[in-house]
Amino acid sequence: xxxxxxxxxxxxxxxxxxxxxxxxxxxxxxxxxxxxxxxxxxxxxxxxxxxxxxxxxxxxxxxxxxxxxxxxxxxxxxxxxxxxxxxxxxxxxxxxxxxxxxxxxxxxxxxxxxxxxxxxxxxxxxxxxxxxxxxxxxxxxxxxxxxxxxxxxxxxxxxxxxxxxxxxxxxxxxxxxxxxxxxxxxxxxxxxxxxxxxxxxxxxxxxxxxxxxxxxxxxxxxxxxxxxxxxxxxxxxxxxxxxxxxxxxxxxxxxxxxxxxxxxxxxxxxxxxxxxxxxxxxxxxxxxxxxxxxxxxxxxxxxxxxxxxxxxxxxxxxxxxxxxxxxxxxxxxxxxxxxxxxxxxxxxxxxxxxxxxxxxxxxxxxxxxxxxxxxxxxxxxxxxxxxxxxxxxxxx
Amino acid sequence: xxxxxxxxxxxxxxxxxxxxxxxxxxxxxxxxxxxxxxxxxxxxxxxxxxxxxxxxxxxxxxxxxxxxxxxxxxxxxxxxxxxxxxxxxxxxxxxxxxxxxxxxxxxxxxxxxxxxxxxxxxxxxxxxxxxxxxxxxxxxxxxxxxxxxxxxxxxxxxxxxxxxxxxxxxxxxxxxxxxxxxxxxxxxxxxxxxxxxxxxxxxxxx
Numbered sequence: 001x002x003x004x005x006x007x008x009x010x011x012x013x014x015x016x017x018x019x020x021x022x023x024x025x026x027x028x029x030x031x032x033x034x035x036x037x038x039x040x041x042x043x044x045x046x047x048x049x050x051x052x053x054x055x056x057x058x059x060x061x062x063x064x065x066x067x068x069x070x071x072x073x074x075x076x077x078x079x080x081x082x083x084x085x086x087x088x089x090x091x092x093x094x095x096x097x098x099x100x101x102x103x104x105x106x107x108x109x110x111x112x113x114x115x116x117x118x119x120x121x122x123x124x125x126x127x128x129x130x131x132x133x134x135x136x137x138x139x140x141x142x143x144x145x146x147x148x149x150x151x152x153x154x155x156x157x158x159x160x161x162x163x164x165x166x167x168x169x170x171x172x173x174x175x176x177x178x179x180x181x182x183x184x185x186x187x188x189x190x191x192x193x194x195x196x197x198x199x200x201x202x203x204x205x206x207x208x209x210x211x212x213x214x215x216x217x218x219x220x221x222x223x224x225x226x227x228x229x230x231x232x233x234x235x236x237x238x239x240x241x242x243x244x245x246x247x248x249x250x251x252x253x254x255x256x257x258x259x260x261x262x263x264x265x266x267x268x269x270x271x272x273x274x275x276x277x278x279x280x281x282x283x284x285x286x287x288x289x290x291x292x293x294x295x296x297x298x299x300x301x302x303x304x305x306x307x308x309x310x311x312x313x314x315x316x317x318x319x320x321x322x323x324x325x326x327x328x329x330x331x332x333x334x335x336x337x338x339x340x341x342x343x344x345x346x347x348x349x350x351x352x353x354x355x356x357x358x359x360x361x362x363x364x365x366x367x368x369x370x371x372x373x374x375x376x377x378x379x380x381x382x383x384x385x386x387x388x389x390x391x392x393x394x395x396x
Numbered sequence: 397x398x399x400x401x402x403x404x405x406x407x408x409x410x411x412x413x414x415x416x417x418x419x420x421x422x423x424x425x426x427x428x429x430x431x432x433x434x435x436x437x438x439x440x441x442x443x444x445x446x447x448x449x450x451x452x453x454x455x456x457x458x459x460x461x462x463x464x465x466x467x468x469x470x471x472x473x474x475x476x477x478x479x480x481x482x483x484x485x486x487x488x489x490x491x492x493x494x495x496x497x498x499x500x501x502x503x504x505x506x507x508x509x510x511x512x513x514x515x516x517x518x519x520x521x522x523x524x525x526x527x528x529x530x531x532x533x534x535x536x537x538x539x540x541x542x543x544x545x546x547x548x549x550x551x552x553x554x555x556x557x558x559x560x561x562x563x564x565x566x567x568x569x570x571x572x573x574x575x576x577x578x579x580x581x582x583x584x585x586x587x588x589x590x591x592x593x594x595x596x597x598x599x600x601x602x
Contacts, residue, residue, distance in 0.1 A: 148569055162584060188575035 005036060026121045030128030054170075058133040060270050064263035065137055065322065071259045072252035073098035076145050076201055079249050083213070083233045084205040098145075101201050102252065105140040108149040112156045113139075120165045131170030131177075131328075132160070138178035138322065141253025142315065142363075143185060144198040151192060155184040175370045176329050179319075179363050186363070194218065194359065199249040200233055211235070215250045216243070217314045217352065220302045221359040243312050254318035257311075264321045273325035276334060277341035281320040284345030285311055292353045302353045316348050319362035329370045333380040340376055344369045405516070405528040409535035411597075416539040417590045418600065421507040426540055427582040429499050433556050436544035437537075438492045442485065442500060444533025446477045447509050451529035454517040461518075470513045471504070478503045508536055543585045551576030 014020045015028040033055070077094030080101075081087050089097075113132045121128045139156060140147075159180035164173040186193045196214035212219065216230035216238060230238045233249055242248060246256025254260070267273035289307035296303040311317060324330060324344050331340040344365050351361025358364065415421045422443075429439045453473050454461075461469050482500045485493040493500065503509065512532050517525045548554055550573045553561035561570065575581050594601050 150569075151571070154573075184575060187578065188573045189571050190574060192571070 008032065008035070024122070026126060026128050027118060030118070030121070033127075055130050055133075057272060058130045060272050061134045061267070061322070062137055064266040064272070065134075065141070065253070067259040067262040068253045068256060068318070069137065069141060070095075071246060071256045072141060072254075073102060075246060075255060076101050076252050078247065079200045079233055080203060080205075083200045083202055083207050083211050085234070086205065098201075098252070101145055102140055104149050105143070105147065105152055106137065108152050109139045109156050110136040112153045113160050116157060116160045116165065117169075120169065126169065129170035131164070135160075135177045135181075138253075139181050142178060142182050142251050142318070144193060145201045145252050146198040147185065147192055151185060151189055152181075155181045155188070158184050171328055173328060174374070175367060176323055176326050179323055179367050179370075182363055183367060199251070213249060215314065215359065216248055217302065217359040220305060221356050223301050240309060240312075243309055251315060254315045257317045260317045260321050267321065267325070273321065274327075274330065274337055274341075276337040277325050277330060277344075278320055280338045280341035281324055281345035282311065284342035285316060285320070285349045286345070288346040288349040289353075292349065300354050300356065302356075302359075310349060310352075314352065314360045315362040316345075316352075316360075319348065319366050320345060323362075323366045324369070329373060331373045331376050331380075333377050336373070336376045336380045339380075340369055340373055343372075402524050402527055405520075405524050406531040409528070409531040410538065411535075411593070412600075414535045414539065414593075415508045415511070415532050416536055417586065417593050419508075419511070421511055422536055423583075423586070425499055425502065425506060426536075426543060426586060427579045429496060430540055430544040430547055430582050430585075431551065431577050432495070433541065433544045433548050435492055435495050436540045438485070438489065439496060439499065440533065440537030440540050442481045443503055443506065443508070443536055444530060446474065446481055446503055447512060447533045448526055448529030449477055450474050450509060451512060451517040451525040452522050454513050455520055455522040455525035458518050466518065467510075470510065474509055474513075475504050508532055539586065539589060542589060543582055546585055547576045547582060551581075 012028075012032070015022060015025050017025075021028070074091070074095045076098030077089070077096070078098075080097060081089055081094060110132075113136050117132050118128060120126075139152070143152065159177050163175045163180040164170070164177050167173050182193075192198055196212060196218065198213075199215055200213045207213075211233055212231055212235060213233060214222070219230050230243075230248075232238050232242065232247065238248055243257075245258050248255055264273070264278065268275055268278075286307050289305075289310040292300075292303040293305070293307055293310075305313065320341070324341060331337045344362075347365035347368060348362040351358055351364055355361065409415060413419070416423065416426055425439065429435045450470070450473050454470055457469065478501065481503070482493070485496075485500060512528060516528045520528070545555070548556075549560060553559060553566075553572050561572075
């Protein structure tokens, strides 16, 4: 490590002002601070120093995502095996099947997203921000496994430019970049983002006889029956155990509630995510699901799913833990966080149950509340000011 | 600059003083009629015709219109011209007329037309007013056609209804971008044009 540092320090002057490659300063700086913690500190004014810089924050979130990511890869292989009826394979065979299926997507997301970030930082003479480290892994995880790479590249480019860079880059975006990518894909290429063809990777093999490729929520939305029976890809009904651990088709990162809970534990123990948003989000979703379940009607078959299963199905758990808690796009005030989380939970279930066009509502709910987060903060701050003004007037 | 004032009235609205991307007027119809090139082009011609003749008529009448009722007079002139355009379109190109539906009628409320009548025709002679009308109509039309070009090409794979994206692209997994057909992408396309335009004309940057 010392030798590497010496070598890098040797070429450093060429990237400083006046050096040969001074135009590439921000690229060099990005890699330099990625490898070594910078020892420069601010010299003027009062600053709070914390070892938890944005690089460490991002890496912690990526760590929290790892359980979901690894499980998702295995699940792709498992669903493939179930769908083709070719079940006798080892754990590692299934895992690597999924790994190779999603690797191109992960690489595409990172190359396109980071490429744009590097170019923009270079053009503006900014330092390179780390924001895309998390988005790059989140984006493939919330898309169906069969999403073509070129679509992903178009969507990533769109969302990084129009949701993030035009507003000033990392930390200034008001919409969650990963969700904008998914929303773009969802509206631009609907046939690739929903239905029963895209969530299970069949490869070149023919499907088994009893094969159904729809996600449980998709099956419910189009079933028209009043009984909540959801089947796996092999046609056998799913138990709550299957749903909780995530043995069903879906966008590959978000099926396992169990792995999401591990990620949640990492995020909460390191203080990265706001427990206020998550708690109120789960309460909001549970109450909404309970309400919908009590007034269940055959017109909206999803309402027949019981509340606890609702929480574990689809992308809700993933969205509330990893998307809603994004500190840049969420509310900043404490009261605001409760309102924000509660509305995300309630809206996600509301859309899921009553808009039969969208089998899952978590994406739309989070994006909508992203737009309202500044307004909520504004109202909370102003009501606080008014309350304190009243107190001051009363005393004088 | 030694271009005559008349010529400036014609040329300025094309870029430096463009009604859509500089004055940000007429955005509503720019979003509504630009999903395909053909209606966008017809809309351009209609607006240009209405604007040019309304400018001339108002300019001729400008000394006889009492100030207190000038808006009503302008509206009557514009409405009459729009009805003529609407009828002509129905007679000659019924399909496009149906595709444009209410938006031909809504030319009456297009801010560009009222804006030019108020700002230019009320204080200028008929010939410059005519040129100003043509210039603004075309300035509006350029943006419409550019937006419609990208929206039709990327959203439907066609231009003027003819297939442009070759079939083997589709065979290799290419798909039309459904989002381009939706109104939000028209807004984003206009934003991109403004972006390019502003970065080429530094003096317009705020």
